[in-house]
Amino acid sequence: MARPMTMTEKILAAHAGKEEVKPGDNVWVNVDVLMTHDVCGPGTIGIFKEQFGPDAKVWDNARIPIIPDHYIFTADDKCHRNIQTLRDFVAEQGIKYYYDPDFVNTEEGSGFPSPYRDPNNTNYKGVCHKALPEEGHCRPGEILLGTDSHTCTAGAFGQFATGIGNTDAAFTMGTGKTWLKVPPTMKFVFNGEIPPYLTAKDLILAVIGKIGFSGATYKAMYFTGSGISSLSLEDRMTLTNMAIEAGGKNGICDVDEKTLQYVRARSNRPEWTVYTEDEGAEYDFEYTWDLADFEPLVAAPHSPDNTKTAHELSNQKLDRAYIGSCTGGKITDMIMAANILAGNKVAIPTFVVPGSTEVHSDMLRLGLNGEPVKDGEKNIYQTLEDTGCNIGAASCAACLGGPQDTFGRLNEPINCISTTNRNFPGRMGHKEAGVYLASPLTAAASALTGKVTDPREYITAPIQTGTAGVC
Numbered sequence: 001m002a003r004p005m006t007m008t009e010k011i012l013a014a015h016a017g018k019e020e021v022k023p024g025d026n027v028w029v030n031v032d033v034l035m036t037h038d039v040c041g042p043g044t045i046g047i048f049k050e051q052f053g054p055d056a057k058v059w060d061n062a063r064i065p066i067i068p069d070h071y072i073f074t075a076d077d078k079c080h081r082n083i084q085t086l087r088d089f090v091a092e093q094g095i096k097y098y099y100d101p102d103f104v105n106t107e108e109g110s111g112f113p114s115p116y117r118d119p120n121n122t123n124y125k126g127v128c129h130k131a132l133p134e135e136g137h138c139r140p141g142e143i144l145l146g147t148d149s150h151t152c153t154a155g156a157f158g159q160f161a162t163g164i165g166n167t168d169a170a171f172t173m174g175t176g177k178t179w180l181k182v183p184p185t186m187k188f189v190f191n192g193e194i195p196p197y198l199t200a201k202d203l204i205l206a207v208i209g210k211i212g213f214s215g216a217t218y219k220a221m222y223f224t225g226s227g228i229s230s231l232s233l234e235d236r237m238t239l240t241n242m243a244i245e246a247g248g249k250n251g252i253c254d255v256d257e258k259t260l261q262y263v264r265a266r267s268n269r270p271e272w273t274v275y276t277e278d279e280g281a282e283y284d285f286e287y288t289w290d291l292a293d294f295e296p297l298v299a300a301p302h303s304p305d306n307t308k309t310a311h312e313l314s315n316q317k318l319d320r321a322y323i324g325s326c327t328g329g330k331i332t333d334m335i336m337a338a339n340i341l342a343g344n345k346v347a348i349p350t351f352v353v354p355g356s357t358e359v360h361s362d363m364l365r366l367g368l369n370g371e372p373v374k375d376g377e378k379n380i381y382q383t384l385e386d387t388g389c390n391i392g393a394a395s396c397a398a399c400l401g402g403p404q405d406t407f408g409r410l411n412e413p414i415n416c417i418s419t420t421n422r423n424f425p426g427r428m429g430h431k432e433a434g435v436y437l438a439s440p441l442t443a444a445a446s447a448l449t450g451k452v453t454d455p456r457e458y459i460t461a462p463i464q465t466g467t468a469g470v471c
Contacts, residue, residue, distance in 0.1 A: 002019050005021070006185040007277055009021050009281075011159065012143075013027075015160075022182060023185075023284070024184075027179070029177065029180055030176060031176055031177060031178055033063050033144045034145050035064075035144065036067075037070060038069065038070055038071060038082045039148075041089075042085040044147055044166045047169075058095075061094045061096055063176070064097070066099070067132070068099065068124070069128050070395075072104065072124075073112070073395055075403075079403065080104060080106040080108075080110060087100065103115060115393040119361040126356035126358075126395055127396055129148070129153040130356040132154055135268070136267045138266075140255045140273065141272050142160070143161075146164070147165070150241050152248065153237050153240055156233060156237040157255070158254065158255035160250055160252070162249055181218070183219045183220045185219065185281070185284060186248075186283060186285040187286045188223050188286075189227075189288040189289070190223070190224075190225040190227030190289050191290050191291065193227070194231055196459050196461065197454075197456045201442075202294060206297060208242065208246045208305045213303050215305075220249055221246065221251045232470075233262055234333075237326075241327050242304070245421060255275075255276075295454075296311075299423055300316075302423055304437060310454040313452035314454065316451055317451050318417050320350070320351070321346065321348055321446060322416055322443070323447075324355065325419060325421065330359060330469060331359045331370075331465075334380050335380060335463065337352070338380045340445050342383050343387075347447065348447060351397075352389045352391045353392045353398075354391075356394050359394060363380040363384075366466070369465075370464060399422075402429075410428045414433055417446045418435050418436065418438070418443065419437075420435070421437070422437075423437050
């Protein structure tokens with residue numbers, strides 16, 4: 001009889017063809033999906049050709065989605081060359097799922113691209129971690145690898161998802177396999193119902209503040225309890241996204257009807273397997289929180305584990321607010337921010353970046369309640385625009401800093417409250433800029449005052465998100 005196993009252990013055992021695995025085991029596993037993008041894709045392709053030969057073919061051209069997203073809106077010729085490298089490889093290999101920024105001219109000296117005119121009329125998708133589930137590449141029970149540390153986002157769908165380097169990705173690209181060490185699992189239980197003034201960003205900041213930015217190094221982070229069940233699927237993606245900010249190998253959540261409804265509507269493959277934790281499974285660490293005891297949290301510079309309550313930082317002056325990224329650019333994030341900002345004017349420059357072209361489209365289609373706008377109603381995009389926000393095209397934008405002309409980049413030593421996931425020195429641009437990580441609620445409230453602000457000052461009732469981000 002197999003030993004009791006965690007979800008992560010079960011997935012790795014199944015993909016290794018073994019009855020059971022335990023933490024510390026090294027196993028060969030079959031990979032379901034390998035993702036790469038414009039930053040790491042060219043390097044991965046170079047190693048693949050070097051090791052497998054210039055005429056080699058990928059193991060499965062329908063299981064390697066390529067999603068340019070990081071350095072798209074820039075005049076930098078090196079960034080444009082990366083996109084051309086992807087285009088050439090896609091044509092050569094017949095890659096089925098390539099989401100081209102079709103508005104980018106890759107000829108040398110072509111300058112800053114004119115963004116897509118219509119988010120519904122472009123092959124470009126935006127941030128890879130948002131596009132992966134939207135385009136049907138995320139399913140329970142699978143192994144998804146990506147050349148990006150925040151690939152762990154997809155663990156919200158009950159799968160093993162983790163970031164890998166270019167060399168490992170090149171090997172998987174050629175074989176469909178990889179070599180993994182089975183991680184021990186840390187269990188984080190949240191009891192209660194998520195209050196209207198909190199989001200998953202507050203929960204994950206609490207976790208990182210508890211265990212430290214290296215506290216989960218090469219460990220699986222399992223998020224469970226009634227509090228996690230009460231979160232939207234999009235909010236769970238914020239939890240698993242930032243597992244890497246604690247050093248985690250992967251983050252993972254239980255599969256429920258919210259998960260299955262989304263996957264049934266989106267998946268480009270018809271079958272998957274739902275795994276559950278075994279009773280008696282062993283955990284490396286366990287901790288339990290009651291959401292009723294929570295306050296909105298902020299991670300002050302320069303580490304995600306430098307957590308304080310928003311109230312403790314209430315005297316901290318800010319120069320900018322940023323709402324976007326794979327952690328804070330989902331449609332439910334936009335709805336939350338818009339509900340705080342509606343009818344007001346921002347006190348500091350506020351940059352808003354949808355995480356994907358689908359999110360951008362939904363901002364034009366939906367109102368403050370997450371439902372399609374009716375005649376006479378303002379959509380989310382108009383609401384944010386009316387408050388004085390600067391709204392950019394879907395992309396990673398300033399989350400990773402990028403070239404000097406990147407939208408929202410911190411080019412001066414200023415203080416910014418941001419819904420992004422990292423606040424190390426230089427992460428969003430200038431190495432002396434101070435980045436305060438917060439939920440979209442806290443970031444929006446702070447944009448109105450010009451200092452770190454507890455969103456409870458602006459929230460009087462639960463914010464309804466309707467059908468937004470459901471399926």
